[in-house]
Amino acid sequence: MTALLEVRSLEVEFDRGVPVLDGVDVEVRAGEILGVIGETGSGKTTLARAVVGLAPVVAGRIAVDGRDRAGLRGRALREVRRAGAVQYMFQDPLRSLDPDLTVLRLVGQPLAVAGVRAAERRPRVLEALDLVGLDHALADRRPGLLSGGQRQRVALARAIVTRPRLLLADEPVSALDASNRNHVLRLLDDLRRELDLAVVLISHDLESLAGVADRLAVLYRGRIVESGPATEVLRRPLHPYTALLAASAPGGGAARRAELAVLRGPAPDRPDRSACAFAHRCPFADAACAPRPTDTTPLPGRTVACHRAADWRAHLPS
Amino acid sequence: MTIAPSGSERPVLEVEGLRVTVGRGRAEAVREVSFTVRPGQAVGLVGESGSGKTLTCRAVLGLPVAGVEADADTLALGGTDLRGLDGRGWQRLRGSRLGAVFQDPGSFLNPSLTVGRQLAEPLRLVGGLSRAEARRRAVELLDSVGLRDPETVYDRYPHELSGGMLQRVLIAIAVSGDPELLVADEATTALDTVVQAEVLDLLARLREERGLGLLLVSHDLAVVADATDRLLVLYAGEVVEDGPTAEVVAAPAHPYTEALLTVAGLGGHARGHLPVIPGRPPAPGTAGPGCRFAPRCAYATEACRLAPIALIPRADGRKVRCLHAK
Amino acid sequence: MSPAPRRPVVRGSLTVLAAVALLALFGGRLAPLDPLAQDTAHLLQGPGAAHLLGTDYLGRDVLSRLLAGTGLSVAAAAEAVGAALLLGVLPGLASVRFSAPLAWVSLRAVDALMTLPFTLFAIAAVGVLGNGLHQAMLALGVLLAPLFFRVTRAAALGLDRAQYVEAAELMGAGRLTVLRTHVWRKVLPTVAVTAAHALATALLTVASLTFLGIGVQPPAPTWGGMLASDLGFLAQQPWAPAVPTALIMLTVGALNLLADALRDAEPAERTPDAPSDTVVPAPLRESEEDRDDHRAVRV
Numbered sequence: 001m002t003a004l005l006e007v008r009s010l011e012v013e014f015d016r017g018v019p020v021l022d023g024v025d026v027e028v029r030a031g032e033i034l035g036v037i038g039e040t041g042s043g044k045t046t047l048a049r050a051v052v053g054l055a056p057v058v059a060g061r062i063a064v065d066g067r068d069r070a071g072l073r074g075r076a077l078r079e080v081r082r083a084g085a086v087q088y089m090f091q092d093p094l095r096s097l098d099p100d101l102t103v104l105r106l107v108g109q110p111l112a113v114a115g116v117r118a119a120e121r122r123p124r125v126l127e128a129l130d131l132v133g134l135d136h137a138l139a140d141r142r143p144g145l146l147s148g149g150q151r152q153r154v155a156l157a158r159a160i161v162t163r164p165r166l167l168l169a170d171e172p173v174s175a176l177d178a179s180n181r182n183h184v185l186r187l188l189d190d191l192r193r194e195l196d197l198a199v200v201l202i203s204h205d206l207e208s209l210a211g212v213a214d215r216l217a218v219l220y221r222g223r224i225v226e227s228g229p230a231t232e233v234l235r236r237p238l239h240p241y242t243a244l245l246a247a248s249a250p251g252g253g254a255a256r257r258a259e260l261a262v263l264r265g266p267a268p269d270r271p272d273r274s275a276c277a278f279a280h281r282c283p284f285a286d287a288a289c290a291p292r293p294t295d296t297t298p299l300p301g302r303t304v305a306c307h308r309a310a311d312w313r314a315h316l317p318s
Numbered sequence: 319m320t321i322a323p324s325g326s327e328r329p330v331l332e333v334e335g336l337r338v339t340v341g342r343g344r345a346e347a348v349r350e351v352s353f354t355v356r357p358g359q360a361v362g363l364v365g366e367s368g369s370g371k372t373l374t375c376r377a378v379l380g381l382p383v384a385g386v387e388a389d390a391d392t393l394a395l396g397g398t399d400l401r402g403l404d405g406r407g408w409q410r411l412r413g414s415r416l417g418a419v420f421q422d423p424g425s426f427l428n429p430s431l432t433v434g435r436q437l438a439e440p441l442r443l444v445g446g447l448s449r450a451e452a453r454r455r456a457v458e459l460l461d462s463v464g465l466r467d468p469e470t471v472y473d474r475y476p477h478e479l480s481g482g483m484l485q486r487v488l489i490a491i492a493v494s495g496d497p498e499l500l501v502a503d504e505a506t507t508a509l510d511t512v513v514q515a516e517v518l519d520l521l522a523r524l525r526e527e528r529g530l531g532l533l534l535v536s537h538d539l540a541v542v543a544d545a546t547d548r549l550l551v552l553y554a555g556e557v558v559e560d561g562p563t564a565e566v567v568a569a570p571a572h573p574y575t576e577a578l579l580t581v582a583g584l585g586g587h588a589r590g591h592l593p594v595i596p597g598r599p600p601a602p603g604t605a606g607p608g609c610r611f612a613p614r615c616a617y618a619t620e621a622c623r624l625a626p627i628a629l630i631p632r633a634d635g636r637k638v639r640c641l642h643a644k
Numbered sequence: 645m646s647p648a649p650r651r652p653v654v655r656g657s658l659t660v661l662a663a664v665a666l667l668a669l670f671g672g673r674l675a676p677l678d679p680l681a682q683d684t685a686h687l688l689q690g691p692g693a694a695h696l697l698g699t700d701y702l703g704r705d706v707l708s709r710l711l712a713g714t715g716l717s718v719a720a721a722a723e724a725v726g727a728a729l730l731l732g733v734l735p736g737l738a739s740v741r742f743s744a745p746l747a748w749v750s751l752r753a754v755d756a757l758m759t760l761p762f763t764l765f766a767i768a769a770v771g772v773l774g775n776g777l778h779q780a781m782l783a784l785g786v787l788l789a790p791l792f793f794r795v796t797r798a799a800a801l802g803l804d805r806a807q808y809v810e811a812a813e814l815m816g817a818g819r820l821t822v823l824r825t826h827v828w829r830k831v832l833p834t835v836a837v838t839a840a841h842a843l844a845t846a847l848l849t850v851a852s853l854t855f856l857g858i859g860v861q862p863p864a865p866t867w868g869g870m871l872a873s874d875l876g877f878l879a880q881q882p883w884a885p886a887v888p889t890a891l892i893m894l895t896v897g898a899l900n901l902l903a904d905a906l907r908d909a910e911p912a913e914r915t916p917d918a919p920s921d922t923v924v925p926a927p928l929r930e931s932e933e934d935r936d937d938h939r940a941v942r943v
Binding site for chain 1: 821830
């Protein structure tokens with residue numbers, strides 16, 4: 001099966017010469033959830049925004065269903081957007097939902113813009129509310145009168161009302177407590193099955209990705225440093241940064257703390273200059289790390305961009 | 319984590335019978351909350367949004383919220399009675415004996431002043447240091463909270479720093495007056511995982527070095543589990559479980575604590591395993607006469623719903639508000 | 645800051661304004677005597693049975709002139725504000741999407757207009773266009789327009805960067821749709837507040853212009869015109885200017901109070917109410933929800 005979303009060698013720059021995304025390759029298939037994890041400023045939000053045409057693409061290819069989207073402008077872009085095959089869910093529903101509109105109008109807006117008549121919109125909106133588990137009684141409320149979890153579901157309903165094939169969800173659970181977080185993640189898990197939806201789930205929190213993502217892509221300073229099946233990446237990270245992320249997750253206990261001490265430790269032979277994005281804080285960086293690491297595939301389905309991928313794990317406490 | 323609370327020392331914070339009411343109907347949002355924080359001890363307050371943890375924390379800090387009234391049988395900082403303190407008195411206290419950090423560090427700093435100046439100013443005005451001394455001390459403080467190159471950071475404006483760095487600056491400001499108690503309300507919630515772990519380690523180090531008491535408030539049990547000695551679980555404004563963190567996490571006695579632990583997925587990365595707590599906590603004043611968690615509880619029986627459940631001390635030093643406690 | 649204590653103020657202002665509106669519409673018919681009829685036998689008389697508020701220097705009934713003059717004064721002010729709304733609000737909304745140079749030029753032009761004093765500009769305009777109420781009010785409208793332009797632009801600029809506007813664009817919504825669904829409703833309260841203030845300013849300016857003999861031609865009565873003529877006979881009737889002055893002050897005061905009340909009520913409408921689990925008051929909750937901005941995520 002071919003990928004629904006295919007991103008190749010994507011480069012994005014807001015300021016000239018300062019790449020926010022630096023040669024990113026990503027693929028998502030229908031019915032699959034790809035988790036993109038990275039810290040603030042890693043470019044994970046930019047990646048999603050570039051796919052929907054909200055970030056300045058300098059080079060590379062973004063194809064949805066085989067058709068390139070990176071070059072679309074003006075009317076052509078608007079037509080593609082109205083078709084609603086790709087939806088982007090903003091991080092903060094409080095700000096991406098107009099406070100003056102009712103849930104009914106908010107969720108129906110993508111349909112209204114696409115020219116669907118009001119009589120037809122209503123049943124489709126209610127259907128979308130059903131899919132995200134929202135009571136129809138909420139349809140006449142405004143976002144201000146909803147709880148955080150409900151607002152996030154309204155945003156999700158608005159994203160799926162057009163029956164998209166690809167959903168880009170930007171930190172959909174970061175503002176929610178654990179129970180609500182799991183609620184929304186479950187919903188995403190169900191939806192991708194019911195609608196055969198491809199989902200790109202962006203998060204800075206490993207915990208929220210571990211539960212639902214099929215595959216993970218770890219983004220660091222605009223580059224994918226590691227990718228692969230979620231469980232395998234978490235169980236045995238191939239990149240030191242992934243290991244640092246996993247060990248930093250709260251509630252790790254003593255074993256994790258020992259690992260963390262090594263991963264945060266100083267590098268005795270750190271090179272002065274390196275084209276590796278992580279070398280500046282990598283405890284294992286040495287003279288060999290000066291050139292830019294290439295993506296390697298040490299295990300089937302897994303990629304890693306690290307010069308020391310083969311041997312750094314030997315330094316970890318067993 | 320390794321610091322055992324020694325029973326003989328006088329607690330830095332004593333709270334007994336804290337009540338907080340909200341709105342015109344004076345609905346009880348927090349009731350009968352009691353706990354102590356000893357020097358060098360970290361106490362965690364955990365609960366969902368609306369559990370009253372933030373209101374408790376605001377009451378301890380004397381931060382007024384419109385329409386909210388707090389009242390306690392005992393509210394003392396290092397033996398000083400804080401009840402009836404006026405706004406001025408609280409302010410003086412917060413600059414010296416009480417430190418606080420919150421979720422959004424950026425909003426607590428003046429964007430048009432360098433962070434160093436905002437740190438040095440109170441040292442000069444309150445601490446009576448000279449300009450040069452204040453600067454030296456501020457740089458020391460920035461260094462002590464783990465900011466690399468503190469001299470450079472001193473001259474930076476808030477917008478030039480990342481969220482993690484800002485939170486460290488806020489912590490430096492909070493400890494600049496040598497407080498006895500540091501209150502951290504969701505202080506690491508908005509931070510990246512790696513930075514969150516670093517800031518939690520910093521808080522642990524500070525209380526070890528300075529012997530300050532820490533009140534850590536979070537909705538995330540995983541965060542509190544790692545960073546505290548004692549844990550209070552709040553539900554709908556009541557303490558439902560209170561005990562040593564390690565013991566509570568290892569064997570939760572209250573069904574709500576158990577549920578929180580399950581959804582937090584402590585340490586495990588099980589795929590497809592996404593437990594939730596059904597339902598929502600009751601709004602203040604809308605709870606029934608019995609156990610407030612009963613409508614969402616798998617173990618609830620008729621007896622649970624009839625009358626208020628008391629917070630019962632157990633032989634092992636833990637307290638639980640449950641008829642079916644394990 | 646609940647709007648509750650302000651309500652009596654709002655009610656009072658609205659009552660005054662409704663009365664003024666009624667006077668403006670039916671004042672001429674309510675007048676007990678012909679406002680233009682001169683009674684040379686009774687010049688400058690004090691209040692009495694025949695003339696409730698006395699007579700002026702030509703023996704005309706002051707009450708009748710006051711009542712009949714309301715319509716002209718109010719209509720003139722409304723005309724000026726109407727022109728200002730038209731000339732200010734639409735370009736203000738459009739200016740959000742101006743290119744940088746065009747925005748700069750339009751803002752400088754607006755600034756230049758704002759520095760001109762109302763009365764002098766109106767005098768100049770009347771000098772060029774001929775003396776008449778419409779000319780004077782158009783001139784006033786042109787001078788008031790920058791206010792609306794600025795206010796609308798400021799309000800719309802903030803909204804243009806709002807995330808829900810970006811979301812609408814992602815749906816493929818056109819510029820007009822965005823204006824209609826997201827921007828207009830939020831700009832409207834600001835425009836209403838400004839309009840109320842502008843109406844007060846216009847009323848005063850109409851009064852001072854007619855006081856100077858510009859705009860309304862005698863003998864047609866207006867509040868400002870009456871004030872002007874009364875002042876000429878201050879020695880004979882020192883209390884006379886108080887009557888039109890009181891009416892002007894009452895109306896302008898009511899408009900200003902109403903505008904203030906509107907402005908104060910406005911943020912309360914916009915702030916989302918606390919979610920249904922109102923345990924935590926809104927100010928505490930906000931920080932929890934207000935997470936970092938995607939625009940900040942630029943390495």
